[in-house]
Amino acid sequence: MLLFCPFLRGNGVAIKMGVVGSYLRLYSSQVTVTVNNQVAVVTATQKFFNNTGAATLIKYGFPLPDGASATMLRWNIYGLWYNASFTPITQDTVVPQYPGGNTDPNLEAYLGATPLFFSPKDTILPDSSITVELTYVQLLPYKFNKVNFYYPNGYNLIQTSPLNSQEIIFNVTSERTIIQVDFLTHAGTVTNTGNAAQAVWSCYSCLADSNYRICYELSSDELGIYDFSTFLPDSMKKCDSTGRGFFAMIIEPETNPEVAVIQKVFTLVIDRSGSMGGTKIQQAKDAATYIVNHLNLGDQFNIIDFDDVITSFQPSHILYTPTAQNSALNYIDALYARNMTNISGALVTAINQFGTTDTNKANIIIFLTDGEATAGNTSTTGILSDVHNAVVMHNTTINLFTFGIGSSVNEQLLTLLANQNNGMSVFLGSDDLYNVLSEFYLTIQNPVLLNPVITFSPPLITEVHPSFIPNLYKGIQAIITGRYSEPANMTVSLTGNAFGNSILYTYNITLADSFVPGNAFLPKLWAKKKIDELQNQYNSLPLNDPSAADLKAEIMNTSLCYEVMSTLTSFVDNGGSGYSTFFEEYPSSAEIDKLTNSPNPFTDETVIRFTVDDPGCREAVIMIYDISGRLVYKEAIDNITMGEMKFKWNGCLSNGKKVEQGNYYFTIEICGKILCGNMVKI
16 A cells, blocks of 8 residues: 555656756655664655656666665656566666766766666656655664764755755654754754654755755663564565574664773875875875874874885884874875885785784774785785785784775775775775775774674574674674574674673574564665675676676575665666556645644554545545555544544554554545555654
């Protein structure tokens, strides 16, 4: 029934095919977000009007946030809804171009680095409309108790005329106490009950000229370790034989000042080859200055800079003191770009300075480069071998974070270096270096648990992603997902090293034995984490590696079956038949009055109101669904009369159990018509 109730809208672009810079008018926009402990399900729908004066095909483009995965797309044209199909084909990103191969710069700026594209086959007639609805899942950025949501609503690059209506509805529930919710960009209405909050903003006949930014802060004194699980019924689609249970655990170390942090042995490696000249080297120097100014007392550090010659600030790591800080800042200030690029020599020099692993400290290397190796060992396999041999020779463990600047870097090499050495790789433009690197450093500034390992007893959790858990840092979140075949009570053990000792944390959990509506996002979250890990492995493989085909097939199968988009899949219009909507896209105010409930949001009970205007009507059927589409309550109302009718719902399931917090939808079947509405339980 949810397919018939288009409650949710947001911003994409309807690009007129064959004409550069020509777009259908965006008529109306709304975005609804449901967040459960930092996991956001965003549904964005927009209505476009063809005011170009000619029939046209379109390509729909949406500025999908980095790290988000699309899970559903549908569209309405000429009164019928159609669902897009997942296909094992890389999406078609071609849009109309100027002579010389350049697209409209305003379009490129708006769509960003990771756009989603979709091309419906229907021709849009003049003065006709098309509505497109996209749903995606996203792990919201979490740092130091603050969770940030961003949505690209700055549509003035594409359209300077006002929209008929705009609205955002942002709902969040959290195991940790929500201290504060801030609507940073719009004068919205905010409510907060502690573990559930909502932010709402709407506007009629106004410009879409600023992005949505919402931030909420969680309590710093609550250790954020909590689990979710759900067990799918037999009737639901099966994608594999792993089991019908889906599990996730979120670990958020405390951030209050009393939490002890582990000291670091830290090296910053900076490429100063000739191609780093100008903006790049200045951004690198500014970022290095920021890092040196934010080291912790007790840390040891060094700086290595390289072209075809490797130079070191100090022969080995030195204790961070005010005197050492000033000397390092002067050293950074004197750096300039020159000559070639010896990546292998720089990394081996850095590793040689660490020596044998000290379990009391975190060994961290941040490596910056903008190009491929042109001096020393220049092959990918050779550099990887040199780094591996240096680590083995010194019997050490390092956490290597690689940053590729610009378009000329060897992404495969930097990805493999990070993957093989307990780190991560980041690729960015030269103008982004300072902001990205300084912000990243804050995330690894304060380690609290080294070499963490998670185990389950009894060992019922399988297919755990990510398979490698990085070090835990103060204020930074880790999310682990997995599968299970049978429900059970079990113990989760988290082990690691801190301050020279082996640390053990244990947690007792109960795996769900039935479908949990509030955790309906778990299958897609698990699939996304698996796809991300497989994609990383796939991108790391050398050309013509025989295992690439198997990895590619597994990525596609997971993406298609769980309907979570990957870089190897896309949405297509398969020409299937449409289905009618029982709820007009833009109903009159009188029709909206029939679908109201109050209070909304509600805590204990709410009253649904509808109007009966046919004297022959004698019965209405009310059905209530959770966000996953599962019917949770149904009741027939006999002997209805003309005029306004009221139905009080006490927020209970059909079995009498109270429903969980979240979004719910209701339908009223009356005299051959079906009306729809939505409400929020807080």
